[in-house]
Amino acid sequence: xxxxxxKKGLVxxxxxxxxxxxxxxxxxxxxxxxxxxxxxxxxxGAKFVAFQKCTGADGNGSKYEIRMPAKFNGTxxxxxxxxxxxxxxxxxxxxxxxxSLIDYSPEVAPSETVAEALLSQGYALAGSGATSQGxxxxxxxxxxxxxxQIAREKYSKVSKVIxxxxxxxxxTAQALAEQYSGAVDAVAPLCIADSAQAEITMxxxxxxxxxxxxxxxxxxxxxxxxxxxxxxxxxDLGTVLTTLxxxxxxxxxxxxxxxxxxxxxxxxxxxxxxxxxAILLLGLISGISTQSNTYDASSGPAGALETSFGLAISPAxxxxxxxxxxxxxxxxxxxxxxxRAGGVVFDNSATDYSARLGDDGDIYAAALxxxxxTAGMLAYLSKFNPAAPRVTGSPDAIANLKSMxxxxxxxxxPTITLxxxxxxxxxxxxxxxxxxxxxxxxxNLTASAGKLxxxxxxxPDGYTTFSAAGSPVAPTVTTNGTGHCNYTTSQVLAVxxxxxNAAKTGKAPSTSAVKAAIKNEPNLFVDPSYKPALLKYNQ
Amino acid sequence: MKxxxxxxxxxxxxxxxxxxxxxxxxDPGVTATEIKLGVSTPLTGSAGLAYxxxxxxxxxxxxxxxxxxxxxxRKIKLVVRxxxxxxxxxxxxxxxxxxxxxxFALVGALGTAxxxxxxxxxxxxxxxxxxxxxxxxxxxxxxxxxxPTTFTVLPSYAMEAKIMSKFIxxxxxxxxxxxxxxxxxxxxxxxxxxxxxGLTIASTTLYPTSSITDARxxxxxxxxxxxxxxxxxxxxxxTDVTALIFKAAESLNLVSKFTWIAGSVGGDANTLLALGxxxxxIDGAIAASFFPDAKDTSDEYVxxxxxxxxxxxxxxxxxxxxxxxxxxAMLTVQALRAAGKNLTRTGLINAVQxxxxxxxxxxxxxxxxxxxxxxxxxxxxxGQLNANGELKPYxxxxxxxxxxxxxGAVEASTFTRPAMPKNGIPxxx
Numbered sequence: 001x002x003x004x005x006x007k008k009g010l011v012x013x014x015x016x017x018x019x020x021x022x023x024x025x026x027x028x029x030x031x032x033x034x035x036x037x038x039x040x041x042x043x044x045g046a047k048f049v050a051f052q053k054c055t056g057a058d059g060n061g062s063k064y065e066i067r068m069p070a071k072f073n074g075t076x077x078x079x080x081x082x083x084x085x086x087x088x089x090x091x092x093x094x095x096x097x098x099x100s101l102i103d104y105s106p107e108v109a110p111s112e113t114v115a116e117a118l119l120s121q122g123y124a125l126a127g128s129g130a131t132s133q134g135x136x137x138x139x140x141x142x143x144x145x146x147x148x149q150i151a152r153e154k155y156s157k158v159s160k161v162i163x164x165x166x167x168x169x170x171x172t173a174q175a176l177a178e179q180y181s182g183a184v185d186a187v188a189p190l191c192i193a194d195s196a197q198a199e200i201t202m203x204x205x206x207x208x209x210x211x212x213x214x215x216x217x218x219x220x221x222x223x224x225x226x227x228x229x230x231x232x233x234x235x236d237l238g239t240v241l242t243t244l245x246x247x248x249x250x251x252x253x254x255x256x257x258x259x260x261x262x263x264x265x266x267x268x269x270x271x272x273x274x275x276x277x278a279i280l281l282l283g284l285i286s287g288i289s290t291q292s293n294t295y296d297a298s299s300g301p302a303g304a305l306e307t308s309f310g311l312a313i314s315p316a317x318x319x320x321x322x323x324x325x326x327x328x329x330x331x332x333x334x335x336x337x338x339x340r341a342g343g344v345v346f347d348n349s350a351t352d353y354s355a356r357l358g359d360d361g362d363i364y365a366a367a368l369x370x371x372x373x374t375a376g377m378l379a380y381l382s383k384f385n386p387a388a389p390r391v392t393g394s395p396d397a398i399a400n401l402k403s404m405x406x407x408x409x410x411x412x413x414p415t416i417t418l419x420x421x422x423x424x425x426x427x428x429x430x431x432x433x434x435x436x437x438x439x440x441x442x443x444n445l446t447a448s449a450g451k452l453x454x455x456x457x458x459x460p461d462g463y464t465t466f467s468a469a470g471s472p473v474a475p476t477v478t479t480n481g482t483g484h485c486n487y488t489t490s491q492v493l494a495v496x497x498x499x500x501n502a503a504k505t506g507k508a509p510s511t512s513a514v515k516a517a518i519k520n521e522p523n524l525f526v527d528p529s530y531k532p533a534l535l536k537y538n539q
Numbered sequence: 540m541k542x543x544x545x546x547x548x549x550x551x552x553x554x555x556x557x558x559x560x561x562x563x564x565x566d567p568g569v570t571a572t573e574i575k576l577g578v579s580t581p582l583t584g585s586a587g588l589a590y591x592x593x594x595x596x597x598x599x600x601x602x603x604x605x606x607x608x609x610x611x612x613r614k615i616k617l618v619v620r621x622x623x624x625x626x627x628x629x630x631x632x633x634x635x636x637x638x639x640x641x642x643f644a645l646v647g648a649l650g651t652a653x654x655x656x657x658x659x660x661x662x663x664x665x666x667x668x669x670x671x672x673x674x675x676x677x678x679x680x681x682x683x684x685x686x687p688t689t690f691t692v693l694p695s696y697a698m699e700a701k702i703m704s705k706f707i708x709x710x711x712x713x714x715x716x717x718x719x720x721x722x723x724x725x726x727x728x729x730x731x732x733x734x735x736x737g738l739t740i741a742s743t744t745l746y747p748t749s750s751i752t753d754a755r756x757x758x759x760x761x762x763x764x765x766x767x768x769x770x771x772x773x774x775x776x777x778t779d780v781t782a783l784i785f786k787a788a789e790s791l792n793l794v795s796k797f798t799w800i801a802g803s804v805g806g807d808a809n810t811l812l813a814l815g816x817x818x819x820x821i822d823g824a825i826a827a828s829f830f831p832d833a834k835d836t837s838d839e840y841v842x843x844x845x846x847x848x849x850x851x852x853x854x855x856x857x858x859x860x861x862x863x864x865x866x867x868a869m870l871t872v873q874a875l876r877a878a879g880k881n882l883t884r885t886g887l888i889n890a891v892q893x894x895x896x897x898x899x900x901x902x903x904x905x906x907x908x909x910x911x912x913x914x915x916x917x918x919x920x921x922g923q924l925n926a927n928g929e930l931k932p933y934x935x936x937x938x939x940x941x942x943x944x945x946x947g948a949v950e951a952s953t954f955t956r957p958a959m960p961k962n963g964i965p966x967x968x
Binding site (some may be wrong): 307 | 651655656
């Protein structure tokens with residue numbers, strides 16, 4: 001590996017110390033082709049925003065895009081997108097209705113609206129689409145570094161760089177900043193993902209629970225090599241969708257005491273428990289939010305179910321709604337990780353699901369149909385029950401997974417995170433993990449104090465609506481604070497603006513400054529004391 | 540010289556003003572003129588029917604105190620948010636109280652599942668928010684490591700079960716005992732207490748909250764009616780379930796088959812009558828209590844609170860729930876006074892720990908606050924309801940018993956309640 005020194009980029013840096021820090025070892029790569037650029041623009045209100053759009057492929061062949069506004073203010077945002085399927089998919093309802101190919105296209109911002117807003121304000125944008133998709137943390141970091149270098153070389157006026165990203169891209173941005181001290185001036189991880197092992201544990205626990213409780217035909221892990229494994233993965237998607245559909249139909253038919261699906265093999269005594277309680281239990285032990293796009297775990301229809309719906313039914317329906325997406329992603333991501341790591345990466349051979357439940361067993365006692373029912377369900381999930389075989393991972397594959405970069409919290413530049421309290425793919429505990437790592441680093445004197453600010457996105461106080469007949473109505477727009485990386489444009493721009501200011505000053509904004517910045521965002525809050533639960537893997 | 544004197548006089552006057560005015564505290568929710576408190580509690584929904592009067596009663600007492608000078612010149616403002624007795628909503632509302640309403644302390648929250656979730660979600664421990672006089676008997680809140688700022692007001696359910704065990708063994712020896720309890724931390728706390736109390740239980744039925752229907756209640760009683768003799772049925776749940784079971788007994792003509800004992804949570808006669816239970820059904824039923832009966836106008840606390848209720852809580856009938864709310868409000872005022880003029884969250888927590896056991900209170904049993912105990916009352920007495928819904932001491936004599944939530948003995952108490960402060964206005968420091 002040869003050191004690659006970023007010559008032109010260094011010219012733009014004003015701090016000698018930063019120059020020294022930036023001349024760090026960067027992975028050597030083949031020379032990127034010269035970008036292809038064209039002048040373009042868009043209308044923003046009454047003004048025309050002109051910018052130069054440059055595209056190309058970096059030294060690894062990853063496609064990139066740079067947008068440089070004519071009226072550049074000196075700050076460049078380098079964006080890393082979230083996880084994408086690393087397999088081509090045929091037409092599958094819900095998952096890929098029209099079928100899909102692996103997407104290698106670059107993204108420069110969380111949305112086109114955000115991109116235009118930032119360009120309009122004079123910020124330059126850049127982003128890549130790595131040649132390897134799926135859980136591509138190291139490839140993503142490399143691609144982001146390269147497009148950053150290319151932009152610096154082409155545009156000498158770049159004086160400040162902010163790295164940001166969504167989900168896995170948020171993790172990528174943070175990993176980049178930690179590994180390449182001095183390369184960036186601020187970081188803004190949005191809906192940051194936790195480590196691969198933490199994420200796959202959450203998804204894997206839920207998937208294993210679906211299999212164990214409701215349908216043993218779900219494979220869930222240990223996919224075969226080659227095309228056979230690909231077929232198994234596709235088959236699993238179908239089985240999971242069928243199972244989730246059966247659960248949904250059962251609850252729709254009888255919300256109070258829904259029956260278990262026909263595919264279940266659990267004993268009749270367990271099936272006497274309303275299946276909604278089993279769904280909720282799976283959500284609680286795997287760490288999936290009990291609030292979802294449709295269900296707030298509080299509201300109920302007028303009439304007899306007004307209180308009990310919010311108490312006992314809504315949390316289960318929320319887990320089902322969230323879990324459907326989580327389970328689908330779990331199948332595809334787990335397959336990808338197994339291929340990538342060379343074996344089974346999920347392992348629950350020693351998991352104590354009773355301990356995982358913790359206080360939630362008391363909090364949701366009513367929704368779980370009481371402590372006796374809860375104990376019965378947990379006993380069935382016990383590792384001592386031969387009818388519920390556990391998954392033992394491949395030590396080598398797990399070691400490969402863990403060999404990926406793990407966040408250390410060694411934060412040297414202002415870092416602003418945004419995480420939603422009811423994100424079901426990257427729960428807020430992922431951002432909390434970064435906070436914990438950072439606090440440890442500050443204590444160990446490996447990071448400077450006062451560099452990390454966390455902003456949280458919560459759902460409205462109550463948002464489930466009901467039809468005149470008392471049925472819950474799915475919102476036409478995904479409820480803010482729920483869903484994955486489901487932020488409004490103004491919320492993202494508020495964070496982007498804070499990051500830009502921080503990049504200039506070198507200081508993270510104070511709590512009061514953040515409060516002022518988000519005062520018009522009713523679903524955002526900043527609270528240094530707020531401490532969401534970590535993902536189960538990290539508890 | 541003359542100029543110097545004027546300046547000195549101004550400084551001296553300023554100092555006098557400052558010494559009279561309460562010092563500004565750094566904690567949120569306190570100004571020179573106001574203390575902002577908050578409560579998340581059910582106002583609507585099924586639990587709201589039973590316990591919805593609590594915050595109104597608290598507010599009425601605070602209004603009364605405010606009309607009489609407040610606490611060291613500060614008026615108390617109570618912000619009330621409805622959580623419908625739902626854990627997620629309680630977490631939301633408690634967070635709102637802290638982050639949006641900027642309250643100084645919480646007082647009078649209600650419920651175990653609700654408050655467990657709310658406590659963590661609103662980061663009350665990290666913020667050092669005093670969490671006073673929570674209406675739950677879950678002994679888990681006595682864990683001062685997990686809930687360092689929480690002080691419950693009810694005796695623990697384990698204490699209640701232990702004391703009830705002694706009562707049943709002494710008064711109903713030879714009668715089979717059937718326990719009907721919620722299948723959650725409330726009921727489990729009780730089951731553990733009955734075990735610790737050494738009570739032999741012939742039949743235990745644990746039911747999930749919100750799962751009891753008229754049909755299930757009838758099936759349950761039909762089964763229990765097969766027990767020979769006159770079994771003691773202990774109802775260890777909320778009032779709505781007690782009412783369902785009583786009404787099922789009426790329907791099955793089984794009221795007289797059993798000796799009924801209701802726990803303190805589910806034995807409020809007014810609520811039972813309001814929920815449609817016949818007065819003849821509750822007549823003779825036994826209930827546990829740590830308060831005087833709200834109909835006992837000879838009780839100085841009851842009579843004073845009734846006067847306050849009449850003026851500051853117009854149109855709301857006085858009952859055990861109102862009594863409970865006003866009592867918690869009076870404890871709060873004493874805690875605020877004990878914390879001193881320079882009011883801080885730490886000072887308030889320390890005040891309850893250090894002096895809470897001496898506060899004047901309507902309770903007929905001792906308060907037990909200390910640095911190591913954050914559970915309030917630690918005892919019970921047993922009474923028998925009459926057709927008017929009055930709870931009279933069982934056997935005609937008030938007998939108080941105290942214990943702890945663990946393996947400590949149940950002991951007869953000679954506790955003498957502190958006198959009601961003059962006009963119901965505390966003057967402690």
